[in-house]
Amino acid sequence: MIGGAPFHVKRKLNAYLMLLPAIIYFILFVYYPVFNLFKLSFFKYDLFREPEFVGMVNFIKLVRDKDFLSALGNTIYFSFFTTLFSVAISFFLAIIIERSTRMANFYKVVYFIPYISPAVAVALIWQWLYHPGETGLLNYFISFWGIPPQSWHHDPQLAMPSLIVISIWQGLGYRIVIFIAGLKAIPRQYHEAAEVDGANAWQRIKYVTFPCLKPVFQFVLIITTLQTFRIFTPMYILTAGGPVGKTTTIVYSLYKQAFQFSKWGYAAAQAIVLFVFLLILSFIQRRMTRS
Amino acid sequence: MELYRAKRFLASGTRNLVLMMGVMTMVLPLLWVISTAFKTQEEAIAFPPHFIPHEPILTNFAKVFEESPFLLYMVNSFIVSAVVVVGALFFCSLTGYVLAKFSFPGSKIFFVMVLGKLMIPMQVLIIPLYLLVIRLGWRDSLIALIVPTELISAFGVFMMRQFIQGFPDSILDSATIDGCGDFGIYWRIILPNMKHALFTLAIFLFVWSWSMFLWPLIVIDSPEKMTIQIGLEQFSNRYYTQYGPKMAGILLSIIPVLVVFLIFQKQVLESIALSGLKD
Numbered sequence: 062m063i064g065g066a067p068f069h070v071k072r073k074l075n076a077y078l079m080l081l082p083a084i085i086y087f088i089l090f091v092y093y094p095v096f097n098l099f100k101l102s103f104f105k106y107d108l109f110r111e112p113e114f115v116g117m118v119n120f121i122k123l124v125r126d127k128d129f130l131s132a133l134g135n136t137i138y139f140s141f142f143t144t145l146f147s148v149a150i151s152f153f154l155a156i157i158i159e160r161s162t163r164m165a166n167f168y169k170v171v172y173f174i175p176y177i178s179p180a181v182a183v184a185l186i187w188q189w190l191y192h193p194g195e196t197g198l199l200n201y202f203i204s205f206w207g208i209p210p211q212s213w214h215h216d217p218q219l220a221m222p223s224l225i226v227i228s229i230w231q232g233l234g235y236r237i238v239i240f241i242a243g244l245k246a247i248p249r250q251y252h253e254a255a256e257v258d259g260a261n262a263w264q265r266i267k268y269v270t271f272p273c274l275k276p277v278f279q280f281v282l283i284i285t286t287l288q289t290f291r292i293f294t295p296m297y298i299l300t301a302g303g304p305v306g307k308t309t310t311i312v313y314s315l316y317k318q319a320f321q322f323s324k325w326g327y328a329a330a331q332a333i334v335l336f337v338f339l340l341i342l343s344f345i346q347r348r349m350t351r352s
Numbered sequence: 353m354e355l356y357r358a359k360r361f362l363a364s365g366t367r368n369l370v371l372m373m374g375v376m377t378m379v380l381p382l383l384w385v386i387s388t389a390f391k392t393q394e395e396a397i398a399f400p401p402h403f404i405p406h407e408p409i410l411t412n413f414a415k416v417f418e419e420s421p422f423l424l425y426m427v428n429s430f431i432v433s434a435v436v437v438v439g440a441l442f443f444c445s446l447t448g449y450v451l452a453k454f455s456f457p458g459s460k461i462f463f464v465m466v467l468g469k470l471m472i473p474m475q476v477l478i479i480p481l482y483l484l485v486i487r488l489g490w491r492d493s494l495i496a497l498i499v500p501t502e503l504i505s506a507f508g509v510f511m512m513r514q515f516i517q518g519f520p521d522s523i524l525d526s527a528t529i530d531g532c533g534d535f536g537i538y539w540r541i542i543l544p545n546m547k548h549a550l551f552t553l554a555i556f557l558f559v560w561s562w563s564m565f566l567w568p569l570i571v572i573d574s575p576e577k578m579t580i581q582i583g584l585e586q587f588s589n590r591y592y593t594q595y596g597p598k599m600a601g602i603l604l605s606i607i608p609v610l611v612v613f614l615i616f617q618k619q620v621l622e623s624i625a626l627s628g629l630k631d
Contacts, residue, residue: 075534076454083447084462086504091469094480101480154374157367164368170617171375174382177613177620179563181581182602185588186381189388189599196397198384230377235624242625291475294565298585312475312566319479320570329479336476343471 098336101329108323119330129331131306132314139221139310140289143228148281151233155240156266169241173234180231184298187227188214191299217304224295224308232288236281243277244270276349283346290338311335382606389413389599396595412596416587416604419597421575425583426604432497432579433561437554443504445550448512449538453524463513469506474567482570496571497579502560508553515549516542552623555616559609580605 102119104112123129158168175183190198191213200210214223247270255265293312296302302309302317309317311331319328383403388396390408416422451463474481481500490496502508519542527537543550565581572578578586584605591598613620 072454072534073456076450076456076459079446079535079538080450080462082443083466083504083509086443087462087465087469087506090481090484090500091472091477091506092465094477094484095472097480097483098477101483154371157371161364161367161371164371168371168375169621170614171378173613173617173621174610175378177559177609178606179565179581179609181563181565181585182606185584185598185602186385189385189595190381196399196401198401201399201401230381233378238621238624291473293475297565297569315479316566316570319482325479325483332476332479336472339473339476340471 098329098332101326102333104326106325108325112326115326119327122327123330123334128306128309129314132309132311133334135221135306135308136290136292136310139225139228139292139308140286142222142225143232143289144282144285146225147229147232147236147285148278150229151236151281152240152278154233155237155244156270158237159241159244165241169234169238171234172237175231176234178231180294181298183227183231184295187223187230187295188299191223214299214308215304217307220300220304220307224292224299227295227299228289228292232285236285239281240274240277243274247273279349280346283342283349287339287342287346290335290342311338385599385602388595389603391596393594393596396599409596412600413604415597416601420583420587420590420601421578422583422587422601422604424576425578425580426608428494428578428583429562429580430608432494433558435498436502436561437557439498439503440505440508440557441550441554444508444553445512445516445543445546446538447504447509448514449516449542451509451513452516453519453521466506466509470510474501478567478570481567485571491571492573492577494577497561497564497568501564501567502557505553505557508557511553512546512549515546519545548619551616552619555612555620556623558612562609 101112103114103116105115105118106112154168154172158165158172161168178186192198192200193210193212193215195201195204195210197210197213199213203211211219214220216223251269251273252265255269260268291312292310293316296308296310296313297316300308302313312335315328315331315335318324318331387403387405389412390410391402391405391412392407392409395402395405395407447466451459451466485491485496485500490499523541524537527541532540563581564579565585568579568582569585572582575583575586584601587601588598591601
């Protein structure tokens, strides 16, 4: 025994020593900023003048701010429809990919390519597909059905749906991979037993696959909602939150308040609203995965 | 029997048809970008569109590198990704080792702190982190992109801890008896035996750092410090109506992550299936 200290004391000391970088890191770059975020939300601050304590004013302003409420609504709208379609389509595709055993890996890899592509590139790719006028590829395709050229993300009615399509397109592969893993975990015998009992394909999905896959569904639903609540990049690149604020989401809104209007306290209050939403969703997820 | 086989054949045919339509939807946008990247401006906006360029050119790629510091953007992104990956592999595995194999007062609290970080995304933290980075004097520097992001990734710590927990205590104990110190055990026994897990984490962190956008957008101002994502965004704004060079730039920004994914697809898809983590 070197140094004479008892073995277990030395071991604990070593543990603290090895943990030290991480402790400093998490306090300095996570929890101290979280504390500052809450503090800042009670102040008026523009980076230059001294912060001015304003109490709950930022939060009272939030509730009355039509732009913020519409950003909140836009985020929920974006999140709801992306999640709905994304989960439904990826579940459907996962089921048929899992059955085509020979090509399964090829399909998984191809569907996954948009997911690993950087969000900026994906937004720019779709900007090109949504190119206005008849030379845009999508406008060219719809012209086969006699539909006139659309202006997609520049059209107040179509802007959010256009961005939702991008998000569904990009996320399918990720959800497919998770669903396939879930499907693989269902014991073969369950399906065979149902088949023996005379269940057809749809009945087998309804009475075997769905109930067995419930936890996977919950996981995918929550994780997709969490991801979509934090959406920023496509809005920044394609629409700048427009037209007429139709695609301004919470993150885009707080980015604008802080980095364009220099209203740091107000932006902090918006970030807290986002944080609370995400926390509630995370807790729902933990509750579900536990049971 | 014949009927049964015919039915089977039909069902698998329909399945593959649906899946191939899906494959087209996934791949067509990318192919369209590739096709445009090799076209002249006239051909890029030709109507009806040519799917295969009639006279393919390479000058769009040359333009990207000559008329913007695109190479520098890529080098910056590689530096950031490399440092994040190497640093995170060390710190995450070390921290994960302590959390998995030591018991001491406060270990539970610290573990909860790590798990808590998983629920606090960057988007929530950008405001106070930006103010912190200014105070530290890191604004407009690559350090700001490396340290406060994923240098000690909570996801990584969690993943490493899960892995190291499965390590047999008997081996570690006998190493201790043979006189190996606690850090020595980490360095000589744990690390060499978790290459696969480290490698998977490295892939995730590389793809993540290469793709990050919001944080560099806020922190970086000068063109010579820009990473590929904000560089590409700037470039595409400047070349808004020059579709060939723009598409060439997009392709160049995807290629590194695409290559990494295609080579290591098995690990990536396996670990996504296993954990579904790191969104």
